[in-house]
Amino acid sequence: MRYREFKLERYFARYEFSVRHLLSPSDCESLSMQELLELADAECLELWHNLKLGYTESPGHPLLRQEAARFYEKLSAGDILVTNPEEGIFMAMQSLLQEGDEVIVLEPAYQSLQEIPRALGCRVVGWPLTVRQGSWELDLNFLVEALTPRTRMVIVNFPHNPTGYLPDQETFRKLLALVEERNIYLFSDEIYRLLEHDPERRLPAAADCYDRAISLGGLSKSFGLPGLRIGWLATRDKEALGKFAVMKDYTSICSSAPSEILAIIALRNKEKISRAKLALVLENLRLARDFFSSRPRLFQWLEPRAGSTAFPRLVTDQPVDQFCRELVEQKNVMLLPGDVFDFPGNHFRVGLGRKNFSEGLALLEQFIGG
Template sequence: MEACNGHKSEDSHQIKEFKLERFFAKYELTSPYALCSSDCEPLSMSEALDLADEECKQMWDQLGLAYTDPQGALPLRQEICKLYKTVSTEDVIVAAPQELISMAFHAMLRPGDHVVSMFPGYQSLYEIARHIGCDVSFWEPEVQKDGGFVFEVQQLSKLVTSKTRAVVVNFPHNPTGALASKADWEQIVQLCKQSKAYLFSDEMYRLLERDSESRLPAAVDAYERGVSLSGMSKAFGMPGIRIGWLALKDAKLMRSLQQLHDYSTICSSAPSEVLALIGLRAAKTLVQRNLDIIEANVAHFRAFCERHSDVMAFAAPTAGSIAFARLLTGEPIEAFCVRLVEEAGVLLLPATVYDHQPSIENASFRVGLGRRNMPECLRVLEGFLKKDRQRS
């Protein structure tokens, strides 16, 4: 609301609360059975160090706790480049993934710019644009009969105009697990080219395609205004080191990012950069470990939903470490999730944290597929459902 002196009221300067992160802040670390985590099984410190090659072992042993290169340690950026086809070290900047979303949006966008972002989605991917004062249009999915979600490019083409400054996509998608086809991806890139919009592509769950043939090209390789976000949190199981990166070719945008970084964390933590280097050099092993966990958990959760087909339904995601399942009992989804975590310590994430009305009406909830303790969590959930049946 505008205050009568023409200045914005104090409240309108505040960014809206990040509902998912607030829900996690309340429950994540105190719930013994986290069943909605988006990261893959976090590595222990000793597991990580066991993966180190000789060079990384030496780096680790001789590491000084000094400031590091604000762009990201050079050996780390060299390793990151190997994930792309056309990227060199000066096209990469390293920081925490969430910090990079904020930096990128502040570097790309001005008040009044038009932005298209997927919805539902990870809130910072549209909320920061709204906070800057952009006009944000939502690209929403069609819900399939089996509960799966499809983002139709036809719908996107109605939203992107010559005034669009940025198209924000996230494939594999949080929370639905949707992945665009390669043909759709080409059309998305084409739409951005036609409107000269940035393509900001959150690729945090890339490499976790259940069929590697379906992996999409990175935005930075596909388009000169493509910006790829990735990091160690999901596919590599190292969320605690807080290392991510942006890869982009636009030198002016890179200069703005460097400037903004000087006002946030300046540079990353030296130990985290070495751990990221170790993780990236062991990428094949780590990603396969996580895909194996996901595949086993898809089977566990599918069997669970079959045993409780009056309570829950689930369409396995094409890619990524999460799925958007449904509660079928008619109970509002947030009430169910709160009851479940408070009575049984099992944490599921209700669609209400995504603010997306059709998913709330569908009683959708996020389930995490990347953690090893899923069978144990499902046993406790099963006990809770049994008690529920006895009560009714």
């Protein structure tokens, strides 16, 4: 099994901790320890102060699994396995896929969603998001055509990184019906859930809708807590969950003890934390929309519907990777070129979740000459 370099992660590794302005991250502004601990109830404070730094329960702290289960209507703590989010993707693919399986995955995608099945020897079919009349679309007919008797898993990510695409309820229902008819797995990366720009458009969790769906949840994006490294896999498929648990013994064994308690505190304040993150995203979205759509000779603005990222286009002849490189060299501002997603069209990712967004935008304005 051979893994190719994770282009996005390598790009971030080069700049994330050295440039002054990140105009591309997908996570929202992080909470400090103090801010989070101030939200703790009496039970959590006691757990925190009396915490011993030993190994923890492999499936996750019982209270953490209980809090995570509240994301779902039909699931309980026993249907949750705590993992770090990236580890969750790895464990699920590693457990359920094998050489020769066919897998259909959105394109563009967070690279591990495509790369892990590919490295396992699966035939990976990209299901492309396309631009129609200034916004992102997904063609269900493409999926109908791409499904074969060898298809073992469909992999989606709504709200979507990097485009901010979110299907409507009807499209999502049809997608569920297509996988359910064939009894194949649906891996649904829901790590940007709670960041729907119009909360009315929030989709049900896939794990609630179909028993062979696996929902990936986590605290990295909509809670602004990626440093905890806490997420979870949720499914009603007991056999699959058992396989994931076997895998965890070979990856992390158990999750970090302090992170688990901090994660319980965050989940008990889910509405408060995620509402503040969404408010920041919406404020930055307004700035980004005004900035990019008022410069049509340079950019095509593509409105996101959910999540903390947008994926507009540079419409000049300049290759977007060169544009981003000159921007970082001259202004110390990082934008992420669409090339890291191996996606054509001269797109770049804008991250909408950070407090200093307007400062980065002002430097971008200087760079392009107003």
